[in-house]
Amino acid sequence: MSKTILKAEDITMQFGGVVAVNNFSMEVHEGEIVALIGPNGAGKTTAFNVITGVYAPTNGAVYFDEQMIISNYPQGKMKKMYAGENEGKYTKKIEKTPDQITKLGVARTFQNIRLFKSLTVFDNVLIAKHMRSKANVFSATFRLNAKEEKKNREETRKLLEIVGLLDVQNEIASSLPYGKQRHLEIARALATEPKLLLLDEPAAGMNPQETDELTAFIKRVKEQFGLTVFMIEHHMDLVMEISDRIYVLDFGKPIASGTPDEIQNNKRVIEAYLGVPEDE
Amino acid sequence: MKKKIVSLMLCTALTAALVSGCGGGSSDAPADSSAPADSDAADAQDGAGDADAAADAGAAADGSVIKIGVFEPQTGENGGGGLQEVYGIRYANQERPTVTVGGTEYTIQLVEADNKSDKTEAVTAAQSLISADVIGVLGSYGSGVSIAAGEIFKEAQIPAIGCSCTNPQVTQGNDYYFRVCFLDPFQGTVMANFAKEEGAQKAAILTQLGDDYSSGLGSFFKNAFASFGEVVSEEQFQTNQTDFKASLTNIKNANPDVIFAPSSIATAPLIIKQARELGITCPIMAGDTWENATIIENVGEYTQDIFLSTFFDEDGVDEAGAAFITGFKEYLTSNGQSDIIPAVSALGYDAYNTLVDAIEAADSVDPVAIRDALTTVETAGVTGAISFDENGDAKKDMAFIKTVEDGGFKFLKTVTVE
């Protein structure tokens, strides 16, 4: 089996007395497309935000490329209130910020599209290149990095061509139609040169045709850029079609994992989505 | 779309006005280059828009007008005092509207520029006077703005006469700045001596932070007082502060024989009232700024034991002075002011006359010649005889001490420092 690129261990996230994610563990291997599903309010987005460094977990750890990027244990007030498991297993507090995680090679998109709305499509993508730039503020201001800048612009153009947004490169981002905004957000994530792409409900609000287009698009960029993809999604068609493996979360607890076929036939998953049948 | 039109209009306004404005102060200049020619046309169309330009056109027409700048705060922190000085100057101008130089009679026109008691504004206000081609400047109330503008007048070689700016820095190192009043070191000593004469052994000082007049005067008083008595409490307050109770409680606790609190017109009544309400009964003294009717109006019932030094007294004048007093009182009432003559108005009146005397003595309308004449000119002013020492300060060795009585300032005695 290929190597593990992302590993979450015993993630627990507790807001006050509410346990949003309870002892969730998972692995993503290089080259896979893995999906996280679950009914509304199951804690998917919270888990996702922990992995990308937006929230610090209450307990647990996350590894990327075998390096521990996030780790925490109940502290302060939380020590008394903690209602999760595996207390005491983690003793370190490591909290990489979202930008550091991105720098390591994890890019993400957002459930409710977060573009740089009043900037052009081209600039939206070009900004992602800033992180990898070697220039400091002086060399950048006095244009001592002209070569690098030119290279970045060239790469941005190429990327826009690949994702099919070159014809709208000078439009203001917020003026694009919804579907294109999704594509742009993914393009922008790709520009950070990630190894792992995290998609937060990429098909939210899309009609079946747009969803199909998106499915094809994700598959295509995954191959083209040699990516690993981890996503949250509601559209079962999309999930079942492109996922290699699926994790299922319900009420903050992992209830199943496996290939799409296995998940489709898992009793607990069906119960979670359809409810437990009454006595009959 | 409309917005773009507006922005375009603003832009064109900028460029157009820059062109026309450039010619603003210059329509009497010979048309030696293309730009002024353009701007003259612009002035003609835009005459009502630019008062200075309109005035210039008039001056160019008959050639017998000279202009004197009035550089005073009419708004801002010192707006009140500045306005009183302006009244004195306006009245003097009304009384003596012409001057004869080289056989021609010139009409004197006042050009007023408001420096808003603000140093940043002072620079441009001074510049606006220079652009209006004034040959001399009067003002300003408040030493800070005078210092700020001093360099500008010096550079433009236009003589300026300060009326009531008492800070030593105003004239120091500036050949073009003169003044008709006494200085803060003198005033501080005068008040300290007066306190001594009143039998004070312990003094408290209350000054305003960031204000050169108040802090400076306070420190001169302290130096003078410390030679024979004890300064038991020194307190400071912030500009715009309105609550002095904490400082005053400390002062009360130190139990001084006298409080010296030089401050602006705005803060004076607050200090007096709050001190009395806290049960402080000792005399409160201050400098020239306190001689202002608004303080009496604001202070209400607590008019006891307030002493101040000032430049002028209505009873201590000669015949010419008496004429000024009756005339100016009428002028003040006709302008809706109370009929107490503020010392700064008298100084404004004197400064104007000194400048006009110097113009006559120089027999020239050239600013540099007028400056030279000022160094030797002697004027009998209503605030005493005026002649300048090598610094440009009036040789005055006497201050009037006044107190508040019956809703007015009452002359108490004169104090001199040898």
Add this chain to the structure above:
Amino acid sequence: MSLNVFFQHCLTGISLGGAYALIAIGYTMVYGILRLINFAHGDIFMVAGYFMIFATATFGWMAGIPIMLACTVALGVMIEKMAYKPIRTAPRMSVMISAIGVSYLLQNLTTYLFTALPRPYPEIPILKRIFQIGSVSASLVTFLTPVLTIVLVVILVYITNHTKVGMAMRAVSRDFETSRLMGIKINNVISITFVIGSFLAGVGALLYFTDRMSVTPFSGTLPGLKCFVAAVIGGIGSVPGAVVGGFVIGICETFLIALGYSTFSDAFTFILLIIMLLFRPTGLFGEKMIDKV
């Protein structure tokens, strides 16, 4: 510092704090609902001082007080309708700039109309009676200010917690859109907020200026800023918090000056603010809010 001096300082501090508290409530309520620092609030307070001067001059102080309060309330509501309502949906920065603009306008307008010279504040004989307890002496208004402040705040807390209007206000401060969907008339609630805020500013002005006796166009600037700081320290959005903040600032300021650090009395207010923001951004009584991603 002898005991007497100490008591005198305490009295001064509490009285000043009471006036600050009344103004701080106006900031905290508006911020709680509109998420707007109403920079003009200090100037409304200043204009209330002028209203009182003219009202008293014409009608005497008995009729003057209600007239002044009515005018102040009208001014507050008018400012909201003209300067804040049209840009309610604009970015927060624009609204704040609009508030700064109103403050600028009020200051310049009063300077233009009444000149920068201080105007004497009308004396209200009852309030100015001087009381002497031991060697501590002060006028009635000094004693009255903290008492009146507490009474008004108790009434206000009752209104917000036990009346329909109060419930609507609390709902709006939580969530604009949802409140609208629940049938709450947002505009009315905002107007009521401004009515209450301006009313308290009017009362605050009465107490503050009676104690300090003169009004200038810049009288409101510094108290305004300090009271906003008081509101932040107490936890913006919380009425009792604003009161506590007002007293804390008033007393601290008095004692700083008393101890001879008057240079830093204003600076201290802001240092307190920054320390508070860094260590407890929600203030003493504020509630925590989590940004949603």
Add this chain to the structure above:
Amino acid sequence: MNMKKTTKTICTLIAAAAFIVLLVFLESNKNKYGMAVTVLQKGFILAVVAVSMNLLNGFTGLFSLGQAGFMALGAYTYAIFTIPVESRASVYYISGMNPVLAGIELPMLVALVAAGLMAAAFAAVIGFPVLRLKSDYLAIATLGFSEIIRALIASPQMDTITNGSYGLKSIPAASIYVVVGLCIICIAIMALLINSSFGRAFKAIREDEIAAEAMGINLLKHKELAFVISSFFAGIGGGLLAMFMRSIDSSTFKIAMTYDILLIVVIGGMGSITGSVLSALLVTASKEWWLRFFDEPLTIAGVNIPLFRNGFRMVIFSILLMVVVLFYRRGIMGTSEFSWEGLTGLIKSIPSRVTSLFHKKEGAAR
């Protein structure tokens, strides 16, 4: 419509040449055009500060109100190091000057850079705690810091360094070429920064902090950078202002100064450099010069118009600000920059716009 690159270059060159000719002309006729010279200098100095504020407020989306404080730091640093040694005794006439500083006199440019660095250093120190705060809290905190700086400068404890309450005078001036030239250089550097990769990162933070962070932009580092650079130029602006005013004191740098700069930025358009420059010149010129007549009694056909008296100018000005804030929120330039295409396009479209306006009115009349 696309203009050729050469045409644009020629236009720019002509404009620059015209500007230099104008400067030379004004300077050589200084006595006649003193007002224009003054306004031009002050306008450009305020433009530097306005652009520096725009860098924070308009481009990075940080609502900071600390500009006056940083200007004060710059102005005092510049003044302390450039007042001629021989006149220092008369400037520090109350308590004398600190012996360590008394002997140091720096050349103008060095002192100016020192002014910028002083402000930047202070900004760097306060930036780390303050920049964690969100929008309006940040505004109040920076406003507070600016007041703290002012209080420190005016405090009697600083008498031997800043001359406390008494202010500084005898600050050497520079010719208009130097002042305007330095201003243009400062503005140009800020413009280059804004159009660099860092400038794009700043804009990303303005647009969406969370997304910017997800793009690998370190928020605190970039905010700190913007804050320090902005303060650096505010400090230089302060130094230039000291050079222009020749004498300064702490009350020059009150909150009102920050508000004035904010007004310039808002009128020019948040997020437009040329807007800020244009508005700085326009506001300064009208406030100090063209609109002065509002303050003077106006008599039309023998009738004295009662409105015109002292203070009216500022009332008009505040109303203007409110109108811009409420109805033309984008200001003169919005977020766009000046370009020759924009200008010619605008000029060409005037006839059609005027007619369309006319038609609209006609339509309304019917």
